Amino acid sequence: MAAMTSTGNSTGHAARRPLLNRRLAEFTTTIFAEMSALALRTGAINLGQGFPDTDGPDEVREAAVRALRDGRGNQYPPGPGVPELRSAVTDHQRRWYGLGYDPDTEVLVTAGATEAIAASLLALVEPGDEVIALEPYYDSYAACIAMAGGTRVPVTLRPREGSFHLDLDELRDAVTDRTRLILLNTPHNPTGTVLSRAELAAVAELAVERDLLVVTDEVYEHLVFDGEHIPLASLPGMRERTVSIGSAGKTFSFTGWKVGWLTSTPELVTAVRSAKQFLTYVSAGPFQYAVAQALALPDAYFASLRADMLAKRDLLSAGLKAAGFEVFNPSGTYFITTDIRPLGETDGFAFCRALPERAGVVAIPNAVFYDHREEGAPFVRFAFCKRTDVLDEAVARLKRLAA
Numbered sequence: 001m002a003a004m005t006s007t008g009n010s011t012g013h014a015a016r017r018p019l020l021n022r023r024l025a026e027f028t029t030t031i032f033a034e035m036s037a038l039a040l041r042t043g044a045i046n047l048g049q050g051f052p053d054t055d056g057p058d059e060v061r062e063a064a065v066r067a068l069r070d071g072r073g074n075q076y077p078p079g080p081g082v083p084e085l086r087s088a089v090t091d092h093q094r095r096w097y098g099l100g101y102d103p104d105t106e107v108l109v110t111a112g113a114t115e116a117i118a119a120s121l122l123a124l125v126e127p128g129d130e131v132i133a134l135e136p137y138y139d140s141y142a143a144c145i146a147m148a149g150g151t152r153v154p155v156t157l158r159p160r161e162g163s164f165h166l167d168l169d170e171l172r173d174a175v176t177d178r179t180r181l182i183l184l185n186t187p188h189n190p191t192g193t194v195l196s197r198a199e200l201a202a203v204a205e206l207a208v209e210r211d212l213l214v215v216t217d218e219v220y221e222h223l224v225f226d227g228e229h230i231p232l233a234s235l236p237g238m239r240e241r242t243v244s245i246g247s248a249g250k251t252f253s254f255t256g257w258k259v260g261w262l263t264s265t266p267e268l269v270t271a272v273r274s275a276k277q278f279l280t281y282v283s284a285g286p287f288q289y290a291v292a293q294a295l296a297l298p299d300a301y302f303a304s305l306r307a308d309m310l311a312k313r314d315l316l317s318a319g320l321k322a323a324g325f326e327v328f329n330p331s332g333t334y335f336i337t338t339d340i341r342p343l344g345e346t347d348g349f350a351f352c353r354a355l356p357e358r359a360g361v362v363a364i365p366n367a368v369f370y371d372h373r374e375e376g377a378p379f380v381r382f383a384f385c386k387r388t389d390v391l392d393e394a395v396a397r398l399k400r401l402a403a
Contacts, residue, residue, distance in 0.1 A: 023146040030139060031368045035352065044356035045394045047316075048364045050189070050335060050383045053390060056253035057294065057301065064257075064290035073285025079277060080269075081109025081261065081288060088292040089246070089261050096221075097231050099239075105266040108273050111283040112258035113219045113247040117183075118144045119276035120215045120243050120262065125150040129180035134166065136369030136376055138189050138217070150180070154371045157191055163328055164191035164337070168202045175206065181213045182206075184232060187220035190366055190381040191337050192330020194227045201235060208237040213268075219247040219260075222302050225310045226331035233263070240265055243272065248291040250334075251305065253385075257287040309334055309384070312391055316384040319395030323359075324402045325380075334385040337366060341378045343401060348380050360397040 018025065032049045039046035055061060067073055073082065080086060086103040093099040101107055110116040117140060125131060127149030133141050135154035145152045155171045157164040184203065186195040195203075207214050214232055221229045233242040243264040249255035262272060313329070317336055320327050326339035345351045348365030356362055366379035384391060 023149065024143065027139075027143045027146070031364060032139075035362050035364060038353070038356050039362040042356040042360070044360045044362045045386075045390060045397065046362045047382045047384070047386065047394055048352075048362040050385060051249075051255045052253040052385045053387055054253065057297065060252055060254070060290050060294040060297075063293045064287050067286035067289040072289055073287070075285070077282050077285040077288060079282060080104075080273065081107065082285070082292070084292040085109055085259075085261070085288040085295075088295040089263065092246075092295045093231075093244075093263060097234055099231060099234055099263075101263045102266070106263055106269055108262050108269050108276065109288060110260045110262065110276060111280045112249060113217060113245050113260040114140050115258075115276065115279055115283075116243075116245045116247075116260045116262045116272075117141065117215065117217060118147065119272050119279055120245070121145055121148040121150065121181075121183075122279075123271045123275040124213055124215075124243075124268075125180055128178065130176060130178045131181050131183055132171070132174050132179060133183040134185060134188065135371060136190055136366050136379075137183075138185065139368060141183055141185075142371075145183075151178070152371070153179070156370075156372060156375055157188070157193055158375075159328060159339070163331065164188075164193045166193070166195065166199055168199065171203070172206055175210050175212070179210065179212060181215060183215050183217070185217040187218075187224055187229065187330075187332025189220065189333050190335050190364075190369055191328065192333045192335055194224055194229065194331040196227060197230050200230055200232055204232060204235040204238045207241060211241075213241050213243070214238065215243045215245065217245050219245065219250045220333040221246065222251045222305060223309055223334055224332040225306065225313065229332070243268055248287075248294060251302075252291070252294045254287070254291075257284055257291070259284050259287050259291045312384040312386070312388065315388065315391050316382060316395065319391075319398055320382065322395075322402065323398040334383060336382045336384060338380050338382065339378050340380055346378050348377055352380060359400045361394050 035048040086107040090101045090103045121144045125148040129150045131150045132153045135156045233239045245262045247260040324343045328337045352365045364381045367373045367376035370376035
């Protein structure tokens with residue numbers, strides 16, 4: 001049987017409709033796959049995709065091994081997540097933020113934060129609802145909004161005085177009678193912006209005033225270098241309308257385990273679980289026990305993680321400046337956004353596709369994170385969650401751009 005195509009066949013039959021539904025037509029291959037393949041082909045250092053090149057704490061890895069050997073989680077774990085992890089999540093929220101949640105009714109374990117975002121949007125957004133997201137945004141946001149049948153409404157973070165800032169008037173103006181939800185990411189990928197208490201208070205006021213739901217992606221909560229991470233759910237009027245999302249991958253350097261979670265009211269958790277159960281149902285059984293142990297690590301672990309990433313941020317930032325980039329030093333996350341115009345460049349896509357040959361390094365063009373591509377055209381993102389020796393070599397290679 002001949003393979004189906006989106007352009008018909010040679011027998012004269014009418015052209016078939018495209019195989020991929022139109023809501024996902026713009027989400028075929030990701031820039032991460034393209035640039036990672038380019039890194040492999042050229043032998044370049046991959047500072048594009050944001051995953052660590054070392055594993056996290058030995059005791060956490062060994063906890064996963066013990067769970068596997070003891071048969072804990074090798075079969076389907078409970079749908080909401082294993083009780084040990086749900087309790088650990090609630091302990092974590094109380095320990096760091098003073099937020100109290102019921103582990104039985106207000107926590108849901110997911111296949112990473114990406115599934116938590118997808119399930120939240122699929123559960124809470126009706127076709128035609130508008131979803132506001134801060135632009136530039138993590139690429140899965142746009143795809144998840146599309147899968148839910150929503151309409152994404154970007155509010156652009158713009159550079160000013162060495163960092164990116166949210167225009168609160170623009171955010172307020174973006175809300176219409178069709179707005180259902182704000183999708184908020186702080187610390188923010190890719191810009192590294194950490195929203196201040198005053199900014200978050202303004203978001204909260206708007207959400208209460210217009211009766212909006214808010215989904216907050218807080219996966220970089222323990223990677224804040226300047227300022228502090230403040231969960232939106234901790235502000236007045238927000239606990240009952242906020243779905244807060246966390247993840248083990250960024251904090252404990254086990255991104256392949258794909259263990260995430262969300263906390264909210266029983267009503268919102270039940271709604272999101274209704275969608276989540278038909279996505280993965282359950283996942284990562286043995287790893288859930290290990291992440292429960294990870295969340296209980298002493299304060300010294302989290303302080304060490306932050307100090308290590310801060311040193312790596314400063315190392316790569318200095319190297320990028322020396323190579324001729326304008327650098328926006330991130331207040332959080334493990335990404336640095338740069339402006340390539342001081343190098344005489346304006347097209348981030350062309351620059352990133354040529355960079356492996358020019359300097360032996362891979363980066364990501366920020367324009368892929370924008371609806372308004374022209375806003376992101378001159379910006380390029382580098383990840384610094386790599387070994388120090390790898391960053392040293394990348395900095396040495398990038399010096400070729402200034403030669």
